[in-house]
Structure formats: structure tokens, C-alpha cells
Amino acid sequence: MVATQTSVDELKSIAKRVRRNIIRMVVAANSGHPGGSLSAADILVTLYFRVLRHDPKNPDWPDRDRLIISKGHATPGVYGVMGEAGYFSTEEFDNFRTPNALLQGHVVMGKPAGVEMSGGALGMGLSFSLGQALAGKLDGKDYHVFCLLSDGDCQEGQTWEAAMAAGHHKADNVTAIVDRNHIQNDGYSDYEHFPDGDQPAKPGGWVMADNHTANIMNLEPLSAKWEAFGWNVIHVRDGHDFEAITAALEEARAHTGQPTVVICETTKGKGVSFMEHNPDFHGKAPDKEQTEQAYRELAD
């Protein structure tokens, strides 16, 4: 199956269902990671419904494009899209994070079929992606390997080992996608994005009055870092704009001679007002009242 040209209106409608799936899963499990799932939802919808060459009925198809989820905790988003794409019955959403369920807390290779690699410990996806890409070149296959990274992934040393090696090997069949939402477990990644009113207390990050940490590890200048490692860099100013994401990923696939990174500026918790820009919903389920509000906001 080759990627279909799904219209933007259809993508919007799918993305809304995916966001409801995310809420459904974290509420059913009373745990999980909604914030980074919602920030990546539009990227994932674009991948599965426009860009990836894949077949949900034949997940082991050797010529398929690969999508490696390095931010392996964003399972509600990943499963939420895969279920819509037809990889498994959407009834499985209600068993999320229960013993022996198909949908485990963090991504597990082959469970459900179509999940390419296990994850949940950050920093590991890009190395695996490079291995798949090198194998593709060795075997003369034209599949492309996409790897979804978080801000936190870009703080792990292994990601930069892999970035250096991918540039070195001129692995132009790899595309890294950074879901750049600027928020992580403890708070705010970068100096530029900590909330107004709190002044820099000291270099290297500080704990604010609400116990969130500001400036945990500033990744800027992020583009220059990737460029220095031999990568082609594409910036997507709005990581929720389907046309912009599509154009960037297609350009990345077509680029030759070096790997490409697509840095997508996104909003943590996108689509649910009280989760947006809020570190509290990095890894927490909403309560009953909040759940009702979320569903209201995500209604068709």
C-alpha cells in the first residue's frame, strides 16, 4: 500500500478522533503520557495517513517504510493513530496498560504488529533507525526510515552518537522528526520558554515556586547542532499544520547525500486547553471533571 492523499479536512477529523483516543486510553489506565502524545498527534496522523508507505494488514512487509518511536512513552498517541489506521481493534484502547494487554505502557517491538522497536528509555531510537537504514542500503531497498524524537531524546548522549554516525555514513534514507514541545517530565526544557514572571535564578536551570524546573537543558541552537553533525535541517514552525508537515517529510525523503531532521515546533498537550503548555500532564491522567471538559473540547 502506498500512502494515500488524504485531504486536510479528513486529517483534521482523524486527528480529533486520535486525541479522543488518547484521553480514552489514559483515563482507562488512569496513567500514561497525554501531553507528548497530543503534541505529536498531528505529526503521527500525517505520517500514517499521508507519508508512510505501509500496509496495516501486512505489517511485516519487507519494503515498508519504518517509523521508529524513540519517545516510546508517547504510546497513547502512537496507538491512537495505529488503531485508526487499522492495525488492531480500537476496543484494545480500553485495555491499555493492563497485564498482558496488546497495548503496553511503553512501545514494545511487534506488539501490536507494526511497532518497529521497543522504547520508553529515551535516546535509543535513532541508533536503531540508522541500523535499519544501513540494512536498506545494503539490500538495495528504497524504504525510508523515520524516527520520532522528543526534547528529552535530544538530551540523551546516544542520540548524538547516532546523529554523528548517520551523518558520517551519509544515511539519506533516515529522517529524524523532533516533536519540539519544550516541556518534559520536570518542567520546561529551555530558557526561552519558561513561564513569564519567573526570572532566571542561576545558569543551568532552577526549580520554580510551583516545583517545576525551568531551563532543564537548553537545546538551542538545535538546528545548528544537527547541521554540525552533517544533517539537512528543515524547520516546521507549526508542527500541527498538516500541509507543512507533509511538505517537510516529503522533502526529507527526497533529499540525498545526508540524513534530514525535521524540527517541528509543537504545543505540549495540544487540543486540550488545560493540558496545553502544562508540564503536569506530561505523565498524568485527567480527573473526571477534566475528562469531561477534554471530551467537550475534542467533540466533532
Added chain:
Amino acid sequence: MVQATKMEATRAALGPTLIKLRNEGLDIVCVDADLGYSTSAVKFGREFPERFFPVGVAEQNMIGVAAGLAATGKIAFCSSFAVFAPGHCFDQLRMAVAQPKTNVKLVASHAGLVTGEDGASAQSLEDIGLMLSMPTFNVIVPADSVEAAQAIEAAARTDGPFYIRTMRAKTAVVHDESYRFQLGKWSRLREGSDVTLIAIADMVKVALDAAELLSSDGINARVLNAASLRPLDREAIVAAADETGAIVTAEDHFVHGGLGSLVAGVVAEEHPVPIEFVGMRDRYGTSGTSEQVLAFFNLTPEAVAESAKKAIDRKSE
């Protein structure tokens, strides 16, 4: 009795064995983190450049790349020194290899005290414990070059994660060419009924020499080479306990998490008998030649023989 005159390094088996297996049609690739010259993996790289991927001094990435290659159907070998792999990349081995059971074979050399002069930082005494802690890893510690080549071949021909521990120093060749390595089956290098000496790697020759010393005191020691730690030869351990009534383990590794712990677990569960442990305990290594360091820490034939006598004395307790 096996004659042990020839000396060869087990690490030297890697490159030539991979070349042989590729020539037989196996879909082998090799990822290298700047130690392939020492582990002999570069020989494969020279022969099959398109199948050899240097990633620089980056062991975490080496394991991830190998797992990615393996996930497409390839047999992915990687090699380093045991202090760096698993030492630098335990979680990568856990997440990208052990849990999803990718077809990755890590061959780590320069294990144990006999790495020598570099001292404690270079002497891997924890790697067996780390690797055994992951239940899906097969763990093989070849005693000599003959066994190393066969163990590498067995790993290549068996689907799933493998850890093979080799050594820098030349070790005595204790098996002749008729030897056939089998997963989960230990070789019995000497018959005996009074005590069983169970050893790995360079300590196999030490155990054979200890058996020689014991025989001059009228003690008949059985000697087992415990190369296959997972799958484990439980039958050989139970038979040793049952038929000889006392056991000594000998290893160039920490006793906790190593061969000693492993054997003790089976003996306690199946057939309790006295056990004595020869190996490293409670402290790290030191610089010196292999001979100097082994003598310094009492990993000698004399120490193994002494432990055997203690174990035999404890039978009556």
C-alpha cells in the same frame, strides 16, 4: 588427559570465523566501535567492506545500530572490550536486544583480570553478572580458541541474543580438533570422583593444573569446562554434586553474579553439597602481567587445590 601446550587468544577467533560463515552464505554484518583491530573483527571488515560499519567510540550506538540491522533479518555481530560492552551500554542491550530478542551477537574481549597492565579500569569483573541478569541472553565463555570459533558459529546459527566473552591474553588450548561445542552442554576434561572443579575461560587450565596437584595427594578431581552459562548445563552440576559430593568453582570474574553464584543456585535447589568459590570478591583489580595479577589475587592451581580439600573436608559436616 588433555595435553595443553599450545597457547592462543580466544579473541583471535572472531574475524576468521565470521569470514568463514559469510562465505557459507550467512547474512552476517558487523558493527564496530573502534576496537575491531583488537577483537579481530576488522578481518571481516577487510574481506566484506560493505558489511562492516564503524561507528566510532560509541558503544550505545553500536548496539542500537546492530539491533536495527538485525530487525531486518541480518545476523548482527558487534564487538568491543567487556568493560565497554556491556559496560557502557547495558540499557541498550536490555531495550534493543534482550527484550525484543533481536538477533544481535556481542563478542566482548579483554575480559577478566588477565587484561593485565592497564589495571582495574580495564579489568571486566562484572560483565557475566550483567549479561546473565537479562534472561533472554545466551551467555558463552569459551575456554580456548577451538571452543571460541565453534561458539561464535553456534551463536550465528542460533536465532536470538548472544554474549560471547573472550580474552586478550593467550590461553592454553584444552580441546583438540575433535571437540564439538554444544549449547547447554559442558565438556568434561578430566574424570574424577572425589570433587568437581567447575571453571571458565583461563581458569579451566588452572583447574586442570589443580587436579594434577590433587592427584599427587591421592584425590581424584573431575574438571568441567562451564563455557555455556546460559543455557546452563544443570545436569552436569547435579551429577557433580551427586557423584563427587563437593564442588569448587573457579572464575576470573566476581563470584557474586558469576559462575559461583550460578552453580550455587542450582546446587542449593537440586542437591546441596559443600561448595568453595575461587574468584574475585569484594575488591577491584590491579596492574600487572596476567601471571602477577592472578597470583596476587590467589587465582592459582594451588588455591583451587586448597579449596578442593576444604570442600572435601566439609562433606562430613
